[in-house]
Amino acid sequence: MIKSLKNITVLGAGKSGIGAAVLAKKKNIEVVLFNDEPINSSTKEFLNNYRVKWIEKKYNKIDLDSDLLIKSPGIDDNHQLVKYYIDHSKPVISEIEFASYFCNAKKICVTGTNGKTTTTLMVSYILKKAGLKVKAVGNIGESYALSVALEKFDYYVIELSSFQLDRMFDFKADISILLNISPDHLDRYQGDFIKYSKSKFRINQNMTMDDHLIYNYDDQVISSWISSKNKRLHQNHPVSIYEKLEKGAWLENEQIQININKKKTTIMSIHQLANQGKHNLFNSMAAGVAARVLEIRKEIIRDSLSDFQNVEHRLEDVAKIHGINFINDSKATNVNSTWYALESMQQPTIWIVGGVDKGNDYSVLEGLVKQKVLGIVCLGKDNNKIKDAFGSIVESFFEANTAEQAVQISYRIAKKGYNVLLSPACASFDLFKDYEDRGHQFKSAVRSL
Numbered sequence: 326m327i328k329s330l331k332n333i334t335v336l337g338a339g340k341s342g343i344g345a346a347v348l349a350k351k352k353n354i355e356v357v358l359f360n361d362e363p364i365n366s367s368t369k370e371f372l373n374n375y376r377v378k379w380i381e382k383k384y385n386k387i388d389l390d391s392d393l394l395i396k397s398p399g400i401d402d403n404h405q406l407v408k409y410y411i412d413h414s415k416p417v418i419s420e421i422e423f424a425s426y427f428c429n430a431k432k433i434c435v436t437g438t439n440g441k442t443t444t445t446l447m448v449s450y451i452l453k454k455a456g457l458k459v460k461a462v463g464n465i466g467e468s469y470a471l472s473v474a475l476e477k478f479d480y481y482v483i484e485l486s487s488f489q490l491d492r493m494f495d496f497k498a499d500i501s502i503l504l505n506i507s508p509d510h511l512d513r514y515q516g517d518f519i520k521y522s523k524s525k526f527r528i529n530q531n532m533t534m535d536d537h538l539i540y541n542y543d544d545q546v547i548s549s550w551i552s553s554k555n556k557r558l559h560q561n562h563p564v565s566i567y568e569k570l571e572k573g574a575w576l577e578n579e580q581i582q583i584n585i586n587k588k589k590t591t592i593m594s595i596h597q598l599a600n601q602g603k604h605n606l607f608n609s610m611a612a613g614v615a616a617r618v619l620e621i622r623k624e625i626i627r628d629s630l631s632d633f634q635n636v637e638h639r640l641e642d643v644a645k646i647h648g649i650n651f652i653n654d655s656k657a658t659n660v661n662s663t664w665y666a667l668e669s670m671q672q673p674t675i676w677i678v679g680g681v682d683k684g685n686d687y688s689v690l691e692g693l694v695k696q697k698v699l700g701i702v703c704l705g706k707d708n709n710k711i712k713d714a715f716g717s718i719v720e721s722f723f724e725a726n727t728a729e730q731a732v733q734i735s736y737r738i739a740k741k742g743y744n745v746l747l748s749p750a751c752a753s754f755d756l757f758k759d760y761e762d763r764g765h766q767f768k769s770a771v772r773s774l
């Protein structure tokens with residue numbers, strides 16, 4: 326593939342597309358980048374510095390006809406340019422796939438419906454503490470291709486979304502971590518959960534017996550998929566917080582046990598973990614297994630997991646005002662993420678929820694909402710589905726058009742000892758630029774109280 330590439334087209338001027346375009350230029354491959362919307366001035370300047378040709382808003386097919394199309398993950402296959410390449414039997418790949426053609430570093434890949442970013446950062450943090458030259462890239466926001474173009478690392482920890490995995494074919498991970506699979510992005514997958522699941526299962530493609538798959542033994546979808554395999558193609562390391570296992574990772578007397586290659590090690594007490602809650606317990610155990618596969622000492626793993634600081638916008642403590650705890654979980658863009666957030670609440674909670682619905686089934690949250698939520702503030706343009714789901718369960722029900730309004734309403738109805746939790750279970754694009762913008766506006770409103 327690499328030797329035959331003379332020219333490529335990149336679709337999308339986000340971090341992914343920019344990185345792919347710069348890498349192509351660095352490898353003396355002619356490239357043109359196209360973006361449907363106007364490209365901002367700082368991006369144009371950056372592209373111009375690397376002599377990357379760019380086109381915005383409108384295009385002629387002849388200008389963008391090349392050997393290969395690299396598609397940004399947020400753009401679906403219905404885009405006219407993607408259809409053109411598919412119709413002409415030309416490859417359409419992801420930035421991750423393209424970057425891997427030029428990368429000899431060890432690749433540790435993380436996917437799942439929830440916990441990807443946290444686990445990616447945990448693994449990266451442990452490796453850094455062990456003195457390894459490592460970088461976290463991918464869906465986390467750092468371009469893998471740009472790093473390959475401009476930097477030199479021995480290890481990459483790559484967070485992978487289903488959209489990225491869909492356009493990865495020859496890519497192979499050295500270590501893969503499959504955290505969980507639950508309904509998400511069903512709007513993109515035409516409501517087909519099986520199709521979405523198959524995208525996630527691509528995490529193990531091309532792996533051999535020299536490679537390692539770490540997976541959630543407690544997740545029924547994943548464990549059924551594992552058991553359906555007639556032939557084991559790689560080394561498997563199950564992780565469970567409920568069952569005692571013979572290999573992988575499990576709990577004994579609230580101690581994390583890891584057994585890799587018949588070397589059983591007690592890592593630490595679950596009470597020593599910096600990030601508490603069942604979901605963070607699993608993420609920590611999976612990260613620990615990845616570290617042990619790389620033969621990192623248990624003391625480094627223990628120290629890393631005991632002082633790890635979680636990512637911004639994921640169950641982030643913002644402030645305590647008059648005894649009311651404000652928590653920013655803006656990164657929870659699906660129901661399953663919000664389930665974990667609500668499950669971790671130990672005090673009565675005012676829940677800020679809403680945004681762009683991605684085919685959500687809110688029924689899975691009913692039990693937790695009955696148990697923990699005393700008020701709901703809807704933050705979105707269309708809240709009817711949320712009202713239908715919880716209107717008969719929660720008496721205090723309000724609507725807000727801005728993060729500031731949502732915070733002020735929550736502050737008014739909350740009492741000392743309550744939590745105010747922003748965990749939207751939805752995308753943010755109706756009222757905000759992205760989940761980060763939503764989280765920042767929430768934090769700014771809290772600090773203005």
